[in-house]
Amino acid sequence: MDPLRRQAYLQALGIPAFTRRESGQAESAVVEEVGAAAAAGAAEELAQHPGRPVADSGGAVELAGLDWLSLQERASECRACGLHEGRTQAVFSAGNPQADLMIIGEAPGADEDRLGEPFVGRAGQLLTAMLRAIGLMREQVCITNVVKCRPPGNRNPHLEEIAACRGFLQRQIALVEPRLILALGAVSAHALLDSDEPVGRLRRRTHAYGESAIPLRVSYHPAYLLRRPAEKAKAWEDLQQVAGLLG
Numbered sequence: 001m002d003p004l005r006r007q008a009y010l011q012a013l014g015i016p017a018f019t020r021r022e023s024g025q026a027e028s029a030v031v032e033e034v035g036a037a038a039a040a041g042a043a044e045e046l047a048q049h050p051g052r053p054v055a056d057s058g059g060a061v062e063l064a065g066l067d068w069l070s071l072q073e074r075a076s077e078c079r080a081c082g083l084h085e086g087r088t089q090a091v092f093s094a095g096n097p098q099a100d101l102m103i104i105g106e107a108p109g110a111d112e113d114r115l116g117e118p119f120v121g122r123a124g125q126l127l128t129a130m131l132r133a134i135g136l137m138r139e140q141v142c143i144t145n146v147v148k149c150r151p152p153g154n155r156n157p158h159l160e161e162i163a164a165c166r167g168f169l170q171r172q173i174a175l176v177e178p179r180l181i182l183a184l185g186a187v188s189a190h191a192l193l194d195s196d197e198p199v200g201r202l203r204r205r206t207h208a209y210g211e212s213a214i215p216l217r218v219s220y221h222p223a224y225l226l227r228r229p230a231e232k233a234k235a236w237e238d239l240q241q242v243a244g245l246l247g
């Protein structure tokens with residue numbers, strides 16, 4: 001990307017110019033190999049929580065055979081947890097379902113619920129700007145959430161809601177077959193890695209998701225970055241790592 005353009009993006013994000021040099025150093029130092037133990041742990045996680053749509057979201061076997069559009073349709077009709085009661089619509093995905101990079105957030109907020117697209121509110125605008133800063137348009141990546149319906153009052157999704165939606169996310173990942181997953185925030189990282197470690201300890205490592213051990217990186221949720229702008233520099237480092245892994 002043109003350095004001046006990149007600089008303009010960084011300024012828009014509120015990330016000081018010197019951060020780029022620091023993060024450039026970190027970039028070469030930080031990348032870790034996908035460990036066999038991590039791969040085994042992720043596979044075990046998948047086995048413990050089989051694609052388990054419940055109630056009338058359809059059975060795991062049915063979801064396993066669905067293509068992207070059928071899966072989206074099934075999500076739009078899903079009543080497997082209480083979140084369907086308050087939703088305007090299920091928010092399935094944005095971007096390219098054949099992308100190399102799959103970005104997974106937490107749950108739709110009010111703007112997403114209204115517009116039917118993930119990450120379109122303030123946090124989404126920050127995410128879009130950060131992607132632009134590493135040379136990616138929203139349309140080039142696949143964006144979704146752990147939970148497809150908006151939790152009331154923007155609370156975190158409950159564990160049973162995450163479990164009820166798990167089959168949709170697993171099938172989405174299976175269909176996209178991304179080269180890399182980026183989990184944004186603790187809810188996403190914990191759901192995908194079956195971990196309860198803080199984001200600060202999960203980032204800067206390459207984890208492995210699922211039986212095919214898809215490389216997975218963790219970073220801060222953009223909504224958190226809006227509340228804690230000082231952490232944006234770390235998120236910028238994370239995104240540079242992501243760009244490096246994508247090549």
Ligand code: URA
Pocket residue numbers: 105106107108109112117118119120121123124145223
């Ligand atoms: N936060 C999320 O985690 N996802 C969205 O789609 C919007 C805000």
